[in-house]
Amino acid sequence: MALVAISKGQPADALRRLAGDGQREFGENYLQEAVPKLAALSDLPLTWHFTGQLQANKTRIVAERFDWVHTLDRERIAIRLSEQRPADLPPLNICIQISLAPEPGKGGVEPAAAADLATAVQALPRLRLRGLMCIPPHRESYAEQLALFTQLAACRDRLNEAGLHLDALSMGMSSDLEAAIRAGATMVRIGTALFGERPAKAH
Ligand SMILES: *Cc1c(COP(=O)(O)O)cnc(C)c1O
Numbered sequence: 635m636a637l638v639a640i641s642k643g644q645p646a647d648a649l650r651r652l653a654g655d656g657q658r659e660f661g662e663n664y665l666q667e668a669v670p671k672l673a674a675l676s677d678l679p680l681t682w683h684f685t686g687q688l689q690a691n692k693t694r695i696v697a698e699r700f701d702w703v704h705t706l707d708r709e710r711i712a713i714r715l716s717e718q719r720p721a722d723l724p725p726l727n728i729c730i731q732i733s734l735a736p737e738p739g740k741g742g743v744e745p746a747a748a749a750d751l752a753t754a755v756q757a758l759p760r761l762r763l764r765g766l767m768c769i770p771p772h773r774e775s776y777a778e779q780l781a782l783f784t785q786l787a788a789c790r791d792r793l794n795e796a797g798l799h800l801d802a803l804s805m806g807m808s809s810d811l812e813a814a815i816r817a818g819a820t821m822v823r824i825g826t827a828l829f830g831e832r833p834a835k836a837h
Contacts, residue, residue: 715758
């Protein structure tokens with residue numbers, strides 16, 4: 635299981651310190667903030683995950699500089715990412731974001747639409763479909779958290795039974811990582827529990 639350090643709102647120095655302790659996987663949500671940080675840390679062998687909402691007019695930066703996108707939810711964005719992925723880089727790893735309980739501003743496709751989008755992504759030459767991701771609505775109890783994450787795992791299982799080959803489940807944040815791991819997460823995305831509270835000026 636991989637630990638992706640979600641470093642939005644953190645200065646490049648904080649990422650460098652964590653990298654010094656051996657952390658290699660980092661996730662960023664906002665491109666304006668991410669681009670200078672990636673440049674400042676380009677001497678380190680890091681893997682970069684894009685975990686924010688991706689607009690169609692910003693796909694090129696992601697295609698050129700990131701290794702993973704966790705939040706794909708539209709075919710149009712997938713097509714652009716594939717077209718813009720440089721030929722000298724390996725295919726861009728993709729997780730499709732699934733909306734388990736629709737919430738405004740969070741993105742994601744309904745589970746029923748996942749198969750069509752997954753099939754479309756799989757056909758694109760410069761993308762590598764890896765799995766599913768969710769940002770579930772906040773739940774206090776472990777049992778409710780587990781129920782939501784189990785839905786994502788079941789969705790992945792259905793797609794694999796239908797002939798896809800998804801090996802990744804990106805789920806679990808600081809407040810619900812235990813339930814996510816129990817339900818089979820292959821990547822947890824942790825910000826606050828690693829870095830402490832985000833500086834107030836950040837998003
Ligand atoms: C901010 C964020 C996280 C990390 O949240 P924490 O509660 O700080 O651990 C994980 N995933 C996504 C998509 C995020 O935006």
